[in-house]
Amino acid sequence: MYLSRFLSIHALWVTVSSVMQPYPLVWGHYDLCKTQIYTEEGKVWDYMACQPESTDMTKYLKVKLDPPDITCGDPPETFCAMGNPYMCNNECDASTPELAHPPELMFDFEGRHPSTFWQSATWKEYPKPLQVNITLSWSKTIELTDNIVITFESGRPDQMILEKSLDYGRTWQPYQYYATDCLDAFHMDPKSVKDLSQHTVLEIICTEEYSTGYTTNSKIIHFEIKDRFAFFAGPRLRNMASLYGQLDTTKKLRDFFTVTDLRIRLLRPAVGEIFVDELHLARYFYAISDIKVRGRCKCNLHATVCVYDNSKLTCECEHNTTGPDCGKCKKNYQGRPWSPGSYLPIPKGTANTCIPSISSIGNPPKFNRIWPNISSLEVSNPKQANVCDNELLHCQNGGTCHNNVRCLCPAAYTGILCEKLRCEEAGSCGSDSGQGAPPHGSPALLLLLTTLLGTASPLVF
Numbered sequence: 001m002y003l004s005r006f007l008s009i010h011a012l013w014v015t016v017s018s019v020m021q022p023y024p025l026v027w028g029h030y031d032l033c034k035t036q037i038y039t040e041e042g043k044v045w046d047y048m049a050c051q052p053e054s055t056d057m058t059k060y061l062k063v064k065l066d067p068p069d070i071t072c073g074d075p076p077e078t079f080c081a082m083g084n085p086y087m088c089n090n091e092c093d094a095s096t097p098e099l100a101h102p103p104e105l106m107f108d109f110e111g112r113h114p115s116t117f118w119q120s121a122t123w124k125e126y127p128k129p130l131q132v133n134i135t136l137s138w139s140k141t142i143e144l145t146d147n148i149v150i151t152f153e154s155g156r157p158d159q160m161i162l163e164k165s166l167d168y169g170r171t172w173q174p175y176q177y178y179a180t181d182c183l184d185a186f187h188m189d190p191k192s193v194k195d196l197s198q199h200t201v202l203e204i205i206c207t208e209e210y211s212t213g214y215t216t217n218s219k220i221i222h223f224e225i226k227d228r229f230a231f232f233a234g235p236r237l238r239n240m241a242s243l244y245g246q247l248d249t250t251k252k253l254r255d256f257f258t259v260t261d262l263r264i265r266l267l268r269p270a271v272g273e274i275f276v277d278e279l280h281l282a283r284y285f286y287a288i289s290d291i292k293v294r295g296r297c298k299c300n301l302h303a304t305v306c307v308y309d310n311s312k313l314t315c316e317c318e319h320n321t322t323g324p325d326c327g328k329c330k331k332n333y334q335g336r337p338w339s340p341g342s343y344l345p346i347p348k349g350t351a352n353t354c355i356p357s358i359s360s361i362g363n364p365p366k367f368n369r370i371w372p373n374i375s376s377l378e379v380s381n382p383k384q385a386n387v388c389d390n391e392l393l394h395c396q397n398g399g400t401c402h403n404n405v406r407c408l409c410p411a412a413y414t415g416i417l418c419e420k421l422r423c424e425e426a427g428s429c430g431s432d433s434g435q436g437a438p439p440h441g442s443p444a445l446l447l448l449l450t451t452l453l454g455t456a457s458p459l460v461f
Helices: 009-016 182-186 225-233 240-249 251-256 422-426 443-453
Strands: 034-039 042-047 062-066 077-079 090-092 132-144 148-152 159-165 173-179 220-223 258-268 287-292 294-297 306-309 312-315 400-402 406-408
Touching: 132 312, 173 182, 173 220, 225 240, 240 251, 251 258
Parallel strands: none
Antiparallel strands: 034 042, 062 132, 077 090, 132 258, 132 294, 148 220, 148 287, 159 173, 159 258, 306 312, 400 406
């Protein structure tokens, strides 16, 4: 079951028509991994850094509550209306769909009236703290691209912490603190993102902007991703080249916007006054109607597509890379250490493609019965059997590709890729023959050097 490949119709059209487009139509999105260009050598692949489109990541998460029995309705209970905390005749009953408020209602479509929402049990055990951890897990590294937005159906909590994990929930770091009184709750001076700068953008702050107590017109809490982007890309995010340059060269900045899990720690419900009204504890609870998390799969700039299959997100890796995050080179493509792609230089970036291992292309070919000019390298993997139209291997010295499996060479050349002079094979390339020395070195060495140095045409020794 494949759900929602992270390419828009526009981006898909770009991919299909890539053989005609020398560069991505919108370089800022890096939505194209490679394109075919024409050189003196013929048609070859031109690689570039690439990444999936940004999308709604709540479609792919798993949610866990702690304590697990904190959701209201089992047993049924009454709670007070949002607008009138003294009208306490509303019901929560997990056994009745119309009165149930399970966790999945934090992520459903919010087009119905009244809105749907998850709700906790009320603060009936006061003075014991009413605290809830809501963990959102993707089992995949993702990069955040927009503000995290949490919409409460109840009053916004008096105290809350948003946390992140980069190791699938094994360890946690605070993202932001929220409180009506930061100094009292967390021993921190209150700040807003507007108080930060490029140099302090990674600072963990406590904000009082989103904890205004028990009011009906203030339901939303933000974690401001875009405001932090704006320190590098400008107020309207028009200078994305500057932002991408910073992300490329500053690992701590890149990691700041990268998560595998998020955790919302609700520490104290909206009270609205200094003291808790112990006679009306049904006033106090948490209710969340919507959570928005927008981002993309982290594919290390080696993929434009991320698929959701069997409840798992996986990058469809390009550039001869593999793994859930395209975090290593494929077998037989370890000719140099794996490296993530780079946004630089603008506009195409650098793909840092994995190249064939010397051991896989430097040995004498083992011929097969059907096509005597095809080595065991190409026939060992059906996907790589198109020898002379391969992404890295192609016919040289004017050779033409026949049936995508062999090179037809000019009279003076021979070899799998027409890389050798016939006189060299016959041992008659001396000065007496008039042919001169062969213009190319070892094809394996030539391929590695050409790829490493980014040379468009063959090196001449």
